[in-house]
Amino acid sequence: xxxxxxxxxxSAAVVSLAxxxxxxxxxxxxxxxxxxxxxxxxxxxxxPAIGSFARWTEDRVKAEAMLPPGxxxxxxxxxxxxxxxxxxxxxxxxxxFAAKSPNYLMLGGWGLESVFEVHSLTAYRTVExxxxxxxxxxxxxxxxxxQQWYIVALSFCTRGGEPVKVENLFPQxxxxxxxxxxxTTAATGRPHCVLGLKDKAQHYFDDDPEVQLLLGSLVEPxxxxxxxxxxxKVEVTYGQEARWYFKKALEGDPSLIExxxxxxxxxxxxxxxxxxxxxxxxxxAAARASDNTFIAHLAAFSLGQLHEDHDEMExxxxxxxxxxxxxxxxxxxxxxxxxxxxxxxxTEGWLVGARMFGREGSGAAPIxxxxxxxxxxxxxxxxERLSVLRDMVRGR
Amino acid sequence: xxxLPIVVTIVLVLVATATAQQTPPVFRGRTDRVRVDVxxxxxxxxxxxxKAEDFRIKDNGVEIPELELATITGGISVAIxxxxxxxxxxxxxxxxxxxxxxxxxVLEPRNTAWLVTFSDEIGLKAxxxxxxxxxRRALANVSFGQGSALWDALFGSISIVTGQxxxxxxxVLSDGRERGSFLDRKRALEVLQRSEVVVAAIRxxxxxxxxxxxxxxxxxxxxxxxxxxKGDPGRKIVADLVEQFRLGYVLTYAPTGVxxxxxxxxxxxxxLKKKRGEVHARKGYYTPGR
Numbered sequence: 238x239x240x241x242x243x244x245x246x247x248s249a250a251v252v253s254l255a256x257x258x259x260x261x262x263x264x265x266x267x268x269x270x271x272x273x274x275x276x277x278x279x280x281x282x283x284x285p286a287i288g289s290f291a292r293w294t295e296d297r298v299k300a301e302a303m304l305p306p307g308x309x310x311x312x313x314x315x316x317x318x319x320x321x322x323x324x325x326x327x328x329x330x331x332x333x334f335a336a337k338s339p340n341y342l343m344l345g346g347w348g349l350e351s352v353f354e355v356h357s358l359t360a361y362r363t364v365e366x367x368x369x370x371x372x373x374x375x376x377x378x379x380x381x382x383x384q385q386w387y388i389v390a391l392s393f394c395t396r397g398g399e400p401v402k403v404e405n406l407f408p409q410x411x412x413x414x415x416x417x418x419x420x421t422t423a424a425t426g427r428p429h430c431v432l433g434l435k436d437k438a439q440h441y442f443d444d445d446p447e448v449q450l451l452l453g454s455l456v457e458p459x460x461x462x463x464x465x466x467x468x469x470k471v472e473v474t475y476g477q478e479a480r481w482y483f484k485k486a487l488e489g490d491p492s493l494i495e496x497x498x499x500x501x502x503x504x505x506x507x508x509x510x511x512x513x514x515x516x517x518x519x520x521x522a523a524a525r526a527s528d529n530t531f532i533a534h535l536a537a538f539s540l541g542q543l544h545e546d547h548d549e550m551e552x553x554x555x556x557x558x559x560x561x562x563x564x565x566x567x568x569x570x571x572x573x574x575x576x577x578x579x580x581x582x583x584t585e586g587w588l589v590g591a592r593m594f595g596r597e598g599s600g601a602a603p604i605x606x607x608x609x610x611x612x613x614x615x616x617x618x619x620x621e622r623l624s625v626l627r628d629m630v631r632g633r
Numbered sequence: 634x635x636x637l638p639i640v641v642t643i644v645l646v647l648v649a650t651a652t653a654q655q656t657p658p659v660f661r662g663r664t665d666r667v668r669v670d671v672x673x674x675x676x677x678x679x680x681x682x683x684k685a686e687d688f689r690i691k692d693n694g695v696e697i698p699e700l701e702l703a704t705i706t707g708g709i710s711v712a713i714x715x716x717x718x719x720x721x722x723x724x725x726x727x728x729x730x731x732x733x734x735x736x737x738x739v740l741e742p743r744n745t746a747w748l749v750t751f752s753d754e755i756g757l758k759a760x761x762x763x764x765x766x767x768x769r770r771a772l773a774n775v776s777f778g779q780g781s782a783l784w785d786a787l788f789g790s791i792s793i794v795t796g797q798x799x800x801x802x803x804x805v806l807s808d809g810r811e812r813g814s815f816l817d818r819k820r821a822l823e824v825l826q827r828s829e830v831v832v833a834a835i836r837x838x839x840x841x842x843x844x845x846x847x848x849x850x851x852x853x854x855x856x857x858x859x860x861x862x863k864g865d866p867g868r869k870i871v872a873d874l875v876e877q878f879r880l881g882y883v884l885t886y887a888p889t890g891v892x893x894x895x896x897x898x899x900x901x902x903x904x905l906k907k908k909r910g911e912v913h914a915r916k917g918y919y920t921p922g923r
Binding site for chain 1: 756821
């Protein structure tokens with residue numbers, strides 16, 4: 238997001254005011270407790286180390302969590318960045334403002350600032366160092382690590398926190414202006430973190446297909462049903478930027494089936510373009526062939542929506558059934574149940590609705606719902622991506 | 634605060650609804666019979682002791698000559714749908730929590746209950762249970778979220794109690810604002826017209842306006858809306874809501890001589906012949922398979 242010069246100047250002034258008073262003396266070095274946890278994270282069992290580190294106070298983290306003097310090898314820096322990221326995600330404060338920070342700052346476009354909580358800020362700054370080093374030495378592994386970190390950080394920041402109107406986040410999207418308020422709310426988690434990192438990701442990794450998918454997901458209209466737009470004049474520019482990113486992502490890496498599903502959804506929901514159907518059918522087949530259950534579920538579900546919007550209920554039910562057979566998620570079950578009930582298959586429809594909860598009532602965790610997670614960029618891959626990043630830094 | 638006058642439900646009975654997974658319904662009707670759940674009150678108190686001949690039912694304008702009164706044994710099934718979205722947080726979370734607790738308090742050991750919560754996601758936090766303690770534990774552990782998928786939560790809650798033995802109701806505690814469901818208003822209401830379950834609603838105490846969508850829902854299903862009272866959950870009123878439902882009637886009839894409408898929708902009117910009392914009823918039912 239581009240902010241005006243005045244806004245930037247004002248924000249910079251506020252940030253500088255917020256950050257300037259009584260600068261404490263720089264800490265001498267890491268505490269023994271931190272080094273033990275850090276070592277456990279790198280070479281032992283990471284989960285307990287993350288759990289302990291996540292419970293530290295911000296002041297303690299600032300005072301004790303750092304590399305020993307003279308240690309600045311890339312492997313250690315990568316591990317440090319990821320340890321902070323893991324801890325910030327574990328205590329659910331990653332991407333939020335630090336305690337005692339001003340409530341609202343017009344930040345955005347130039348990364349995280351000293352008003353952000355310590356884990357996200359430290360991770361961000363460390364990744365900045367790694368990117369500079371990677372570029373200087375043409376170290377592709379370092380750049381790959383940084384690129385993956387941006388996907389994790391941005392996806393996490395799209396979920397959680399206070400609901401914020403999407404148009405406040407992306408005011409340049411004219412197609413959102415006429416939508417009912419409830420359709421543009423409840424989509425975005427930590428907007429200042431997203432704003433801070435989005436342009437940076439674009440700046441560093443604009444030609445990377447995965448980042449293009451991420452950027453497209455961030456600017457994709459949050460409208461999840463075509464019926465929402467029935468009384469809205471939709472311009473042909475609907476979701477244009479997102480569609481462009483998805484197209485570029487697919488050109489760069491045709492195996493990114495998620496980009497195809499997202500592009501087809503924007504084309505159908507916003508514009509009702511006929512090419513959405515073959516795109517989704519192709520994506521469903523490709524996702525099935527590559528055992529990508531999550532995306533196959535989304536593709537089948539989206540085909541169900543498409544056919545339901547065209548009053549082809551029998552076909553819609555067939556696709557909803559396929560989605561539920563892949564993942565018995567709440568939304569797909571609701572879609573199938575309501576379609577059955579509305580076509581007179583009442584008994585089965587209510588039964589599908591009742592079954593979607595599985596054993597949740599006895600304390601079992603709910604099945605992750607792709608339709609819900611879809612709104613939060615690549616959040617659905619968070620655990621997997623963090624695991625891959627940990628594999629890159631652990632044991633080195 | 635609005636009192637719950639009466640809750641009446643009219644439902645179609647199909648033997649075919651009994652499936653291997655479901656407990657057989659208490660009332661077993663013939664496939665060609667219509668089931669009508671009725672609650673009658675007079676000055677906010679349930680009217681008991683009524684007979685079939687005290688009721689009048691018109692099905693698409695045709696008065697039904699012969700009604701039967703079914704005996705309901707066993708408890709009722711209640712799904713509590715609790716909104717954890719930003720609206721409830723803003724307009725009186727504490728009172729909503731107390732109102733939810735009041736619903737739990739009035740349940741009897743023979744009743745079966747579920748606690749469904751919703752924000753941008755819906756979840757079943759407890760149920761089926763007959764223990765108040767389990768429900769209260771689940772209530773104590775809920776956490777707020779973004780959004781408020783009201784339509785989806787209603788669908789889920791109704792699904793759970795559909796097919797349960799005895800009479801079934803959903804009590805939804807919400808500010809009535811929809812944020813983020815898959816279902817939209819049109820489709821949700823279309824689905825609710827095919828439901829046998831009564832929906833009652835409790836709104837937060839500080840909410841000044843808005844509750845239209847839930848007004849439609851309760852009207853359609855024969856339920857009632859209560860507003861939580863500032864600093865007081867209105868325990869007695871919440872208790873009355875469940876009690877009046879529990880003391881309702883189930884009427885059945887064969888729709889002989891009722892012309893089949895093109896769209897399959899049967900408009901229903903339920904009233905008392907010579908007795909005093911207020912009757913709430915579902916607005917109608919769909920012919921099976923439509």
